[in-house]
Amino acid sequence: MEALADGDEQCPACLTRKSASPNLRFKINNKCYHRICESCIDRVYASGGQHTCPYPHCKNTFWKNAWRTQTFEDLNVEKEINIRRDIYSTLNKDEDDFINKRAYDDFLELREMFVMNLLLGTEAQATRRKLNEYKEANGLVRHKDDGSAASKSKTKRTSTTTVDHNYPDQSGLIEGLKKIVVPDVLPPYDPLEGMPIHKDYFTITDDGMDMDTGYEQYKKDDMLTVEGYDFREALEESLTRAFAGLGVFVQVEKSNTLADHATKVAAAATAVGLDDPF
Ligand SMILES: [Zn+2]
Ligand SMILES: [Zn+2]
Structure with a gap:
């Protein structure tokens, strides 16, 4: 630059020049950090698609959304912060993840070395390759489904990677990372917390279902079998509603005298430990 x-x-x-047109605003990208004015970006991307950086002889290609407004005055600060953000989001371990302080310190040192490598451009390629290998091996790569052969083969490799928990x-x-402790498989969720589903009030026996007990006409009743209930379920549901929680017992109901009835209800209630409902 002159x-x-x-x-x-x-x-x-x-x-x-900014001195000639004070409204001149610049955009940068996170790869070559060339500062290009907004109107040049708009002109280059007027037709859409990807284009090479407008900086003379720069060969980097970008989509328009790779160009953004500069946040910091100093381009070097801007660049370092972006590199750090990128590397920290990849190598995002805490002290708790390591077996000891020494291992954590080694990790911090490695991360700092990576930042400096990318910032100063020393071994930048090797550093990027190591970061990519790390991302691939740990399933951190998001594959865009663009249908290209390259992305397909990558997806395949990632998905076939078997995770060995001995090597975090x-x-x-x-x-020096701690081994990943895989929690025991939990039993299926039981909303009743162990309460038995068994019903004390009645039992539907297969004999009862098969016998000519007058159920036959209800078996064809759409009202009972609608919404996927089968007849047995519908029967169970209606019997449960009829008897559950009311302290009503079929034998008791069948008894002839009222006096007998009252004592039997009391006896039955005591037998199952209920308060006298009457
Ligand atoms: Zn320009
Ligand atoms: Zn460039």
Whole structure:
């Protein structure tokens, strides 16, 4: 870039200077960090799709949404913060994840080395490759379903990776991690918390169902079999509603005298430990 007056900025693509057009605003991307003015970005992406960075001879290709407004005055600060955000979100272990403090310190040192490598461009390729291997091995890669062969083969590799819980980091990049403790499989949820479903009030026997007890006409009744109930279920449901919670017992109901009735109800209630309902 040619020498500019203090505080002046120039778009490297259209050579517009900030001193000449004060409304000039710049956009940057997270790859080559070239600062290009907004109108150049709009012009390049007018037809949509991906385009190479408008900076002379820069070969990086981007979608338009890769270009964003610069947050920090200093481009180096901007760049470092982005690199840190990216690496920290990948290598996101806490001290609790490690067997001891020493292992955690080693991890922090490794992470800092990665940040510096990417920031200064030393071994940047090897560093990116290691990060990608780590992401792949630990299932952190989100595969866009673009249908390309490359993405398909990647998806396949990730999905066939079997997780060995003895090695918390499958890629071997981070050492000294605690083993992952897989919790025991919980029994299925029981909303009744162990309360027996068994019904004390009545029993429907298969004999009873088969005998000519007058049920036959109800078996064809749509009112009883609607909504997927089978007849036995409908019968059970209506018997439960009729008898549950009322302290009504069929034998008692059948007795002839009222006096007998009263004593039997009391006896039955005591027998099952209920308060006298009457
Ligand atoms: Zn421009
Ligand atoms: Zn560029």
